[in-house]
Amino acid sequence: xxxxxxxxEVATTAVTxxxxxxxxxxxxxxxQPSVEELDTQTSKENMSPNLYSxxxxxxxxxxxxxxxxxxxxxxxxxxFDLAFEKGLLKSRSEIFADNTDxxxxxxxxxxxxxxxxxxxxxxxxxxxxxxxxxxxxLKELGDKYIIGxxxxxxxxxxxxxxxxxxxxxxxxxxxTLHSGWMKLFLSLFGGKEFNLKAILDCCDKDPDAxxxxxxxxxxxxxxxSRELTxxxxxxxxxxxxxxxxxxxxTANDWITNIQVNMCDFLLPGFTSxxxxxxDKKVNFGKVHSGFYEYLFxxxxxxxxxxxxxxxxxxxxxxxxxxxxRIAVTGHSLGGALSTMxxxxxxxLNDFPDTKIMNIxxxxxxxxNQSFRNSFQKLEKQKKLMHxxxxxxxxxxxxxxxxxxxSIPPIAYKHVGVNLRLYKTFLPIQKKFRISYxxxxxxxxxxxxxxxxxxxxAVSPLVINKHLCPEYTDRLDNCMEELKNITLDELYANEKxxxxxxxxxxxxxx
Numbered sequence: 001x002x003x004x005x006x007x008x009e010v011a012t013t014a015v016t017x018x019x020x021x022x023x024x025x026x027x028x029x030x031x032q033p034s035v036e037e038l039d040t041q042t043s044k045e046n047m048s049p050n051l052y053s054x055x056x057x058x059x060x061x062x063x064x065x066x067x068x069x070x071x072x073x074x075x076x077x078x079x080f081d082l083a084f085e086k087g088l089l090k091s092r093s094e095i096f097a098d099n100t101d102x103x104x105x106x107x108x109x110x111x112x113x114x115x116x117x118x119x120x121x122x123x124x125x126x127x128x129x130x131x132x133x134x135x136x137x138l139k140e141l142g143d144k145y146i147i148g149x150x151x152x153x154x155x156x157x158x159x160x161x162x163x164x165x166x167x168x169x170x171x172x173x174x175x176t177l178h179s180g181w182m183k184l185f186l187s188l189f190g191g192k193e194f195n196l197k198a199i200l201d202c203c204d205k206d207p208d209a210x211x212x213x214x215x216x217x218x219x220x221x222x223x224x225s226r227e228l229t230x231x232x233x234x235x236x237x238x239x240x241x242x243x244x245x246x247x248x249x250t251a252n253d254w255i256t257n258i259q260v261n262m263c264d265f266l267l268p269g270f271t272s273x274x275x276x277x278x279d280k281k282v283n284f285g286k287v288h289s290g291f292y293e294y295l296f297x298x299x300x301x302x303x304x305x306x307x308x309x310x311x312x313x314x315x316x317x318x319x320x321x322x323x324x325r326i327a328v329t330g331h332s333l334g335g336a337l338s339t340m341x342x343x344x345x346x347x348l349n350d351f352p353d354t355k356i357m358n359i360x361x362x363x364x365x366x367x368n369q370s371f372r373n374s375f376q377k378l379e380k381q382k383k384l385m386h387x388x389x390x391x392x393x394x395x396x397x398x399x400x401x402x403x404x405x406s407i408p409p410i411a412y413k414h415v416g417v418n419l420r421l422y423k424t425f426l427p428i429q430k431k432f433r434i435s436y437x438x439x440x441x442x443x444x445x446x447x448x449x450x451x452x453x454x455x456x457a458v459s460p461l462v463i464n465k466h467l468c469p470e471y472t473d474r475l476d477n478c479m480e481e482l483k484n485i486t487l488d489e490l491y492a493n494e495k496x497x498x499x500x501x502x503x504x505x506x507x508x509x
Contacts, residue, residue, distance in 0.1 A: 048357070048385070048486050048487045048488045049486065049487075050482060050483045050484065050485060050486050051387065051419060051482040051483075051485050051486065051487060052475065052478075052479050052482035052483050053483070054357075054359060054387060054487060055359055055387060055389055055419070055475055055482070056201075056472075056475060056476075056479075057201070057202065057205060058327070058329040058359040058361070059198075059331070059361055059389070059468060059471050059472055059475060060198040060199075060201045060202050060472075061202065061233070061242060061244045061329055062244060062247070062329055062330055062331040062334060062335075062361055062468060063189075063190070063194070063195065063198040063331065063468035063469075063472070064171070064195070064198050064199055064202065064244075065229075065230075065231050065244045065245070065246045065330075065334070066185075066189055066195075066246060066247065066249065066331075066468075067175060067182065067185070067186075067189070067195045067198075067199075068171060068175075068211070068214075068231065069214070069216045069229050069231070069246055070182055070185045070249070071161065071174060071175060071178060071179075071181065071182060072161060072162055072214065072216060073216070074178070074181040074182060075158045075161035075162055075178070075181075076092065076095055076158075076162060077092070078154075078158050078181075079095060079155065079158035079159065079162070080092045080095060082151060082154060082155055082158070083095075083102050083105075083155065086145055086146070086147055086151070087101075087145070088100065088101045088102035088105065088145060089102050095162075095217070096217050101145065104137075104141055105138070105141050105145075105147075105155065106159055108134050108137040108138045108141060109134075109138065109155065109156045109159040109160070110159065110163050111130065111133075111134040111137075112131055112134035112135055112138065112156070113156075113159075113160055113163055114163075115127045115128075115130040115131035115134060116131050119131060138152060138156070139152075161174055161178070164210075164211050164212065164213065164214055165210040165211060165212045166210065166211050167207065167208050167209065167210050167211075168199065168202050168203045168206065168207055168208070168209045168210075168211075169203055169207040169208070171199060171211070172196075172199045172200065172203050175195065175196060175199055176196070179192050179195075179196070189467065189468070190467060190468055190469040191469075194468070194469045194472070198468075198472075205237075205238075206235045206236075206237040206238060208236065208237070209233055209234065209235040209236075209237065209238075210233060210234055211231050211232070211233045212232055212233065212234050212317070213231065213232040213313055214230075214231045214232075215227075215228075215229060215230055215231075215306070215309070216229045216231075216246075217301075218299075218300065218301055227294075227299050227300050227301065227306065228245065228246075228294045228295065228306055228337060229245070229246040229249075230243065230244060230245045230246065230306070230310065230330075230334075230337075231243075231244045231246075232244070232310070232313055232314070232317070234317060234321070234324070236321075239321070239323055239324045239325060240324055240325050240326075240327060241314060241317050241318065241321065241324050241325070241326050241327070242327050242328075242329065243310060243314065243326070243327070243328045243329070243338070243341060244328075244329055244330060244334070244338075245328075245329070245330030245333070245334035245335075245337040245338050245341070246330070246333075246334050247330065247331045247332030247333045247334040247335070247362075248332055248333045259288070259289055259290030259293075260288070260290075260399075260400035260402075260403055260404055261288075261289050261403045261404065261405055261406065262286040262287060262288060262289055262367070262368060262403050262406070262410055263286065263287065263289040263292050263293075264283050264285075264286060265283065265284040265285050265286060265287040265292065265340075265367060265371055265374075266281040266282070266283055266284075266296075267281060267282055267284060267296070267344055267347060267348060268281065268296075268307075268308055268311075268344070268348060269295065269296030269297070269304070269305035269306075269307040269308045269344070270296060270297055270298040270304060270305040270308065271304045271305070271308055272304075282347075282348075284343070284347065284370075284371060284374040285367050285368055285369075285370030285371030285372070285373065285374050286367055286368045286370060286371060286410065287340065287366055287367035287368075287371055288336065288364070288365065288366055288367065288400075288412075291333075291336050291337060291340055291366065292340070294306070294337065295307040295337055295340055295341060295344075296308075296340075296344075307340070307341060307344050310341060311344060311345060311350060314326060314345065314351075315350055315351075318351060318354070325354065325355070325357065326345060326351065326354055326356050326357065327356075327357040327358075327359065328341050328342040328345065328356065328357070328358050328359075329358070329359045329360065329361075330360060330361070330363075331360075331361040331362050331468055331471070332361070332362045332363070332364075332396055332466065333364075334360075335360030335361050335362055335363030335364075335388075336360070336363045336364050336365075336366050338358055338359075338360050338363075339358055339360055339363060339366050339386065339388075339415065339416070340366060342356050342357070342358035342384060342386065343374075343375060343378065343384065346378045346383040346384040347374075347378060347383075355382055355383060355384070355385060356383065356384050356385070357385050358384065358385065358386040358387070358416065359386075359387045359389070360386070360387075360388050360389065360416075361389045361390075361468070361471050362389075362390060362391065362394055362396050362397060362466055362471065363388060363390070363396075363397060364396050364397060364399055364400065365397075365399065365400060365401070365412030365413070365414060366412070366414075366415065367412065367413065367415070368410050368411065368412060368413060369411070369413050371413070371415070372413045372414075372415050372437060375415040375416070376415070376439065376499070379416075379491065379497075380499055380500075380501055380502045381501075381502050382501055382502075385416075385417075385487055385488075385491060386415060386416025386417065387416060387417055387419060387487055388414060388415070388416040388417065388418045388419070389418075389419045389421065389471065389475070390418060390419070390420050390421070391420075391421050391423075391465050391466070391470060391471060391474060392420055392421065392422045392423065392465075393423065393465040394465045394466045394470075395465075395466070396466050397414075400412060413437065414437065415437070416436075417434065417435075417436050417487065417490050417491070417496075418433075418434065418435045418436065419432060419433075419434055419482075420432060420433040420434075420435070421471070421474035421475060421477075421478065422474070423465075423470075423474065424477060431474075431477055431478040431481065432474075432478045432481070432482070434485070434490065434496075436490070436496050436497050436498075438496065438497060438498035439497065439498035439499050
């Protein structure tokens, strides 16, 4: 530990210990035990995975999306530099366009990649023939644009890094071969070993899980792009569709974070100017205006909002895989976006027979009490579940507490089941705390507010406590305990939530 940080760490540890002691005293005096002391030994049949099995792969995915999209951006920049040198491109935004000379090279390269994979899998002679055609086309294009075999091989390699669907084992290979391109990123985001371990963990679980869609093409244009980044993956082994949002990297990500005022949470998001004037949107409370604009306003690149784009993609995947479950996850900014997106998927009856699962990490506040009420309504209907994981000492989940310009200020409220992870130095120290914003409980609100004290996050090491490696370490530290708790039984525990599920026929997946 940094010697200069030691006094701060001692002070924040003292604050945390004091808060835990006060919370323990309140629980004894008021007869309201902490969740860890509640009877959660209910039947494990037909329940969701335990908390560790639920959270651990999601923190891996939330971490991988940082490195994966950074590697793609590096590849796109190298591809542009080479294509620009050969006179095939004039701007980075043209890499994915269809009206350029480069498009023919790109399409032939992608065709050769796809057909070779298909032939290796099935041995179909038609795939082999198509592969030969693509290779010949690349040679002809090389002759036409004076691109030598070496440069064409480089160009094809860069294109292969941008091509999807891409299996987890292919991402592992890409990262292993090209991680040298990302030394600065890796030094800031956990190091090569951590990032590779996250990929290996996912690879061990399901090496054939595929990233089927990535939206990061805007990021190639520059750091001030006003659009978010996300990926969608599918696992046939686990029958799961994953929507993964990347956290803050670009300057505009941080500009979005600091827009602390609220706006109406109107759904659905932008689809057309005509639809915006029809006034048929539903208001679900108030939410962080920056997050809402990122996800549900008209995007910089044109077309429908990212939230409605994602809904359409997931709907198409659900039509293809009707029995698959849907999980939405992300870290930091990505965690906040995941919560808003999970709400969107659950709120408008697009997936009536599917329970939407949201697992967020290090998420800042998203909305006000009205938003919380709307969120809890979906929880009561078994349409939505949320595990919100936060580190003790991480400042991001504690901000913004209120709006700044509205009079009076509007308080932000967290939603979902909170799994708060502690850094432990002694066996007797508490490893985690589980809480929920119990309905109509002032005492519960006071206890949660005490744990959300910003004084627990005053330290030079506050950034380390926010990053994925620290979340992974703390999660692993309480693995055995979390394996004995499921999210289903927490939601079914009236002492925790303060409410009962609505008595309606359920056919949720």
